[in-house]
Amino acid sequence: MKNVFFVIALILILPMLALSQQKDSLIVKDTTGKIEASSKVMKARGWRDSTGKRTFSPRKAAIYSAVLPGLGQIYNKKYWKVPIVYAAIGIPVYTFFDNKTWYNRTRYALKVAEMDHTTQEYTDALADVHSSLLPLVDGTKTNSLLNYRNEFRKNMDYSILFTLLFWGLNVVDATVDAHLKGFNVSDNLAMQVRPAILPNQAIGVSILFKFADNRSKAIP
Incomplete structure (x- = not known):
């Protein structure tokens, strides 16, 4: 008889225990996604990780280098790269302005060479021609002036292209470097x-x- 009551009580209690466990399991929430999202936000903002070391944000490094070349490298604490960045970008910038100066000189000389050499206007304009171009302004070497002008113009275009290329590489370098800062073996x-x-x-x-x-x- 006692065994019967024990079996009946066990049958009644087991469903209740199962129900309570089910409710408890429903209450537990998965916070893994929130933790992962939070860690990504912290890394993007350049906060410190669990070891206390500073994390570097690739997004910040890219923006800094895009606004001012070398600033992303300073953010990544790679100071030795700053002179390289400015040399890589500064050389084509200097080349652009130098070629622009000579482009304007040859264009003006070509304009003077096409004038009537018997007029006073030609004599006055000849005084403003660069000394190295005077031998070409006699009416017979206009093709040489035209070739020089086109060459300087082409060099200007190449200088702009290389400036943009090295500027972009500066951004890529800062971004990749910031990514590698978080890689530790x-x-x-x-x-x-x-x-x-x-x-x-x-x-x-x-x-x-x-x-x-x-x-x-x-x-x-």
């Missing part, structure tokens, strides 16, 4: 390659990975 990680005897008495090579907790795993 621990000193506790090691890999060893050594001989191994397989279960079928064959000889092979195994790769041993060693982690911080001194646990090892061999891959034959």
Whole structure:
């Protein structure tokens, strides 16, 4: 009789226990997504990680370098790259202005060369022609002036192209460098390659990975 009551009580209690466990499981919320999202936001804003080390934001590095070349490298604490960035961008910028100056000189000389050489206007304009171009302003070498002018114009276009190219590379370098700042290989990680005897008495090579907790795993 006692066994019957025990079985009946057990039958009544088990569903209640199962129901309570189900309610408890429903209350538990998955916060993994929020934690991952929060960590991404923290990394994007350049906050510090759990070890206290500063994290670098690739987005910030890209914006800084796009606004002012070299600023992203300073943000990444790669100060030695700043002179390289300014040399890479400064040389084509200087070349552009130098070619622009000579383009204007040859264009003006070509204009003077096409004037009537018997007029006072030609004599007055000839005084403003650059001294190195005077031998070409005699009416017979206008083709040379035209070629020089076109060459300087082409060099200006190339200078603009290289300036934009190196400016873009400066942004890419700062962005990639900021990404690599967050990549860390621990000193506790090691890999060893050594001989191994397989279960079928064959000889092979195994790769041993060693982690911080001194646990090892061999891959034959």
